Amino acid sequence: MATGLPRHVACVMDGNGRWAEQKRMPRTEGHRVGEGSVVDVIETSHACGVKWLTLYAFSTENWTRPEEEVEFLMRLVQGALRRHAPWLHLRGIRCRFLGGDDARIPPSLARDIADIVELTEHNTRMTLTVAFDHGGRDAIVRAARTLVRDGIAEDAVTEEALASRFQYPDTPDVDLVIRTSGEQRVSNFMLWQVAYAEWMFPQILWPDFRAEGYRACLEEYRRRNRRYGGLDRIDEMEMI
Ligand code: FPP
Numbered sequence: 001m002a003t004g005l006p007r008h009v010a011c012v013m014d015g016n017g018r019w020a021e022q023k024r025m026p027r028t029e030g031h032r033v034g035e036g037s038v039v040d041v042i043e044t045s046h047a048c049g050v051k052w053l054t055l056y057a058f059s060t061e062n063w064t065r066p067e068e069e070v071e072f073l074m075r076l077v078q079g080a081l082r083r084h085a086p087w088l089h090l091r092g093i094r095c096r097f098l099g100g101d102d103a104r105i106p107p108s109l110a111r112d113i114a115d116i117v118e119l120t121e122h123n124t125r126m127t128l129t130v131a132f133d134h135g136g137r138d139a140i141v142r143a144a145r146t147l148v149r150d151g152i153a154e155d156a157v158t159e160e161a162l163a164s165r166f167q168y169p170d171t172p173d174v175d176l177v178i179r180t181s182g183e184q185r186v187s188n189f190m191l192w193q194v195a196y197a198e199w200m201f202p203q204i205l206w207p208d209f210r211a212e213g214y215r216a217c218l219e220e221y222r223r224r225n226r227r228y229g230g231l232d233r234i235d236e237m238e239m240i
Contacts, residue, residue: 004222006175008052010131010197011041012189015181015205022205028072033207035080040211042128046091048218052127052172054098056189060135063104077132078109085116092125098167098190099134129171136191139166143192166192173197178217180206198224 016030023029038055045053058073065073088095095116105113113132146165147157163169174190174197182203186194198221204213 004225005049005218006198006221007050008054008172008174008193009045009050009176009178009218010054010056010174010190010194012056012177012179012187013037013206013209014179014183016207018181019205019207028069030205030207031069031073031076035076037206037209037213038080039084041209041214042088042093044211044214044218046093046126050126050218052129054129054131054171054174054190056131056134056187058132058134059188060099060102060133060138061188063102063133074106074109077130078106078112081109081112081116085119088116088128089120089123092123093120094123094127095120096127096129096168098129098131099139102133105133127171129168131190134189136186136188139190140192142167163192176200176217176221178202178214180204180209180213 013034016034017027018030019033020027020030041055042053057077062073063070085095097113097117140162143162143165147162150165152161171193174194176199177189177194177197178200179185180202182201184201200217200220202209202213202217
């Protein structure tokens with residue numbers, strides 16, 4: 001693995017609606033074209049050796065969007081799963097869904113999700129987590145409930161004890177979060193796992209992000225690492 005490559009990258013895929021509005025198209029068109037950036041980011045991560053990639057596809061708050069948009073997003077994700085499952089599996093990518101036990105997820109999509117999770121569960125080259133019906137606070141509450149259910153004593157409640165009760169406790173902390181479109185908000189995304197992450201807010205709308213925008217972020221991460229990691233450590237060593 002190349003030096004300075006993030007182990008876990010997470011993307012908040014923002015700006016699909018604005019992309020479409022700028023082109024006087026329906027907002028859903030932005031989501032449809034955004035699938036191209038999804039594919040590029042997965043392929044680039046796979047090619048570069050990023051081992052963990054998480055994509056924020058649908059939040060617990062997104063249920064409040066207009067019904068047609070929610071339905072469109074459900075159909076888009078289902079179509080994407082069907083279209084891309086074979087190549088994801090062929091490339092050794094394990095697929096997981098973070099969140100998503102909401103009864104509002106259409107049953108046929110829930111079945112397709114279960115199918116791709118099962119198909120790819122033994123793959124080891126890379127893990128793609130789709131945060132779907134995800135909320136960071138909701139995930140913390142669920143983990144806390146499990147602690148209580150397990151009868152953990154007060155002084156045994158530690159960060160490790162809580163972290164081990166998340167849906168996928170083997171997922172490493174996020175190293176780099178990329179939120180496209182220039183918006184600078186956390187939006188309830190993986191609150192526990194992003195505690196030490198580097199953040200980037202490229203001024204590019206998600207459909208235009210593509211492989212080029214993603215590679216630029218990986219480069220920037222490498223530079224940040226060199227400045228704040230290696231050199232600082234050398235400076236500290238020289239002072240001793
Ligand atoms: C945010 O843009 C984007 C979403 C809520 C959906 C993202 C989903 C995809 C790109 C679809 C494909 C996903 C997979 C995993 C196959 P926005 O609508 O909030 O944009 P705006 O802020 O400009 O309105």
